Amino acid sequence: MNNVANFVDVVTAFDIDADSKEEAIKAVITKLDAAGKLLDREKFQADVFAREAELPTYIGFGFGLPHSQSDYVKDATIGIGKLTHPVEWNDGKKADFIFLIAVPYGGKENTHLKILANLSRLLMHDDFRDKLRSTSETEVRELLMASQNPHRSE
Amino acid sequence: MKIVGVTSCPSGVAHTYMAAEALQKAGKEKDIEVHIETQGTSGVDDELTSGQISAADFVVLSTDTSIRGTERFKGKKVVQLTTTQIIEKADALMNKLAKMA
Numbered sequence: 282m283n284n285v286a287n288f289v290d291v292v293t294a295f296d297i298d299a300d301s302k303e304e305a306i307k308a309v310i311t312k313l314d315a316a317g318k319l320l321d322r323e324k325f326q327a328d329v330f331a332r333e334a335e336l337p338t339y340i341g342f343g344f345g346l347p348h349s350q351s352d353y354v355k356d357a358t359i360g361i362g363k364l365t366h367p368v369e370w371n372d373g374k375k376a377d378f379i380f381l382i383a384v385p386y387g388g389k390e391n392t393h394l395k396i397l398a399n400l401s402r403l404l405m406h407d408d409f410r411d412k413l414r415s416t417s418e419t420e421v422r423e424l425l426m427a428s429q430n431p432h433r434s435e
Numbered sequence: 436m437k438i439v440g441v442t443s444c445p446s447g448v449a450h451t452y453m454a455a456e457a458l459q460k461a462g463k464e465k466d467i468e469v470h471i472e473t474q475g476t477s478g479v480d481d482e483l484t485s486g487q488i489s490a491a492d493f494v495v496l497s498t499d500t501s502i503r504g505t506e507r508f509k510g511k512k513v514v515q516l517t518t519t520q521i522i523e524k525a526d527a528l529m530n531k532l533a534k535m536a
Binding site for chain 2: 332335336338339340341346348349350382384394395397398399400401402404405406
């Protein structure tokens with residue numbers, strides 16, 4: 282019931298060869314746009330970078346979690362980016378895995394926010410991160426579907 | 436030892452919950468009773484009860500955005516950290532608080 286991916290689309294961008302955080306985030310946004318999840322790619326990108334500038338989203342363990350609730354998102358989507366080599370995220374910290382969380386504003390978004398909250402909780406667990414890193418691009422959505430919220434399921 | 440806390444962040448979508456989970460996970464591993472209220476965009480979850488608050492040895496509050504209802508913690512020992520610090524150092528924080536308790 283609390284499955285992460287039930288109400289959120291998942292778009293993957295594996296093997297990103299980027300030299301900067303900006304380049305890596307753009308590569309994930311390109312995939313989101315290609316999948317039809319955005320209303321305005323440039324404006325969404327500006328929203329993400331504005332949020333990133335306000336408070337960088339490095340969360341530890343090599344993960345960057347840029348996110349934005351933006352007018353320019355069509356469907357709530359998690360963009361998963363896997364980099365071929367780590368890039369500096371902020372303050373010398375390096376990330377090689379990106380979860381870009383794109384959420385539209387609007388009425389029934391509560392469900393989406395709950396699921397994104399669940400994903401955030403999941404990322405705090407080593408076993409989930411290990412599985413993520415070893416899962417292929419085609420199977421990563423399934424992994425998210427199968428992962429229950431660790432806190433709520435208690 | 437018992438700990439309560441409230442987490443919140445500017446977008447209220449991710450760090451609020453990561454910080455809460457980090458504290459709960461660290462507490463579980465160390466056999467410390469931890470209750471964390473999240474104040475996110477989707478609302479307040481796991482709102483702390485007055486019983487939980489009065490029984491707590493420490494209160495952990497995130498500082499990214501202002502926490503609602505801090506008057507509930509008047510007279511308690513309060514530790515304030517950013518959600519990023521909580522996420523990265525929840526284990527060390529628990530160890531430190533356990534020594535101070």
